[in-house]
Amino acid sequence: MGLFDKLFNDDEKEKQEAARRAAAEKYAEEHNRSHAEAASREHAPAKKTAEKASAEKAAARPAAKKAPAAKKTTAASRASVPHQAAPHTHTPEAPNHTHAASSAAAATAAHDQAMTLHVLSHIPDHAPREDDPHYHLFEQAKARLKRQGLWRCMINDDLCDGVPELHHSYIEFSQINQVDPKKVEQALGLHFENDEDFQEWAESPGNLEVLCVAHHRAHYGIHMIPGPLWEALRFHKKGTMAAAEFVPASEAGD
Structure with a gap:
């Protein structure tokens, strides 16, 4: 097994x-x-x-051969219509350009413009001018200007009239008690140790300038004409019209 x-x-x-x-x-x-x-x-x-x-390449060969003929036909059609530049002409009937109008045509003609002012002045309490304890500084500044041969109107042009006077150029005497000395310091680059310093400065040459009566408080006066117009008078060109003039109500026309 x-x-x-x-x-x-x-x-x-x-x-x-x-x-x-x-x-x-x-x-x-x-x-x-x-x-x-x-x-x-x-x-x-x-x-x-x-x-x-x-197959596609073989089919494209005949078309490629025909392309030059088409190009030739196109060139021939272009050649039959020569390009011509548009003529550049100026004619009275149809000018090619619009020239800007002369500045003389656009200028505003000289004219007078009347303006009526009603001014309400707010005068704070203050001592009489002659009793001001700093008034002597004002008189000293006047005497010094006279000695230095500067006692004449600062504008000194053909509109001047009247005797010279001292004008408070920044702060008017009657407004001293409504003025913030700190703002004066910042605006004019000054420094006051105390209120006495400020009061003395207000009557010093730094706050005074000589103006004739006409430019101070009369016909062309700084106290009579709005500031922007009066500042133009400060640089008035001789022989031209004043920027503005004060006309009393009794002399104003209708």
Whole structure:
């Protein structure tokens, strides 16, 4: 029995081995066939694309040959209509350009413009001018200006009239008690240690200038004409009309 079993088992093993080899060969054959079919499918579109491109290229050759003829025709049509630049002419009937009007035509003619002012001044309490404890500084400044040959109107033009007078240029004497010294310091770059310093400055040359009667309190007076117009009088050009002048109600026209 041992020998029979051995022979039987060997025979079975050979059969199994043969079956495995056959299965392996079949699998390999099927795998190779599948791979070949896949490769064939991948290359087929590329081949068709190449064939299509060749066909299109061949079809385009006749059109390319005809292109020069079309270009020639277009050039000929252009040559038949020569380009002409528009003439640049100036005629009275139809000028080519519109020139700006002269500045003289646009200027406003000289004219007079009347203005009526009713000014209400608010005067705070203050001592009489002559009783001011700093009035002597005012008189000293006047005397010094006379000694230095400066006792004449600061404007000194053909509109001047009357004797020279001292004008408080920044702060009017009657308004001193309504003025903030700190604001004066900031505006004029000054420094006051106390109110006494401020009061003294108000009567000093820093707050005084010489004006004639006409430019001080009369026809062209700084006390009579609005500031913007009077400042133009300060730089008035000789021989021209004054920027403004004061006309009393009794002399004003209708």
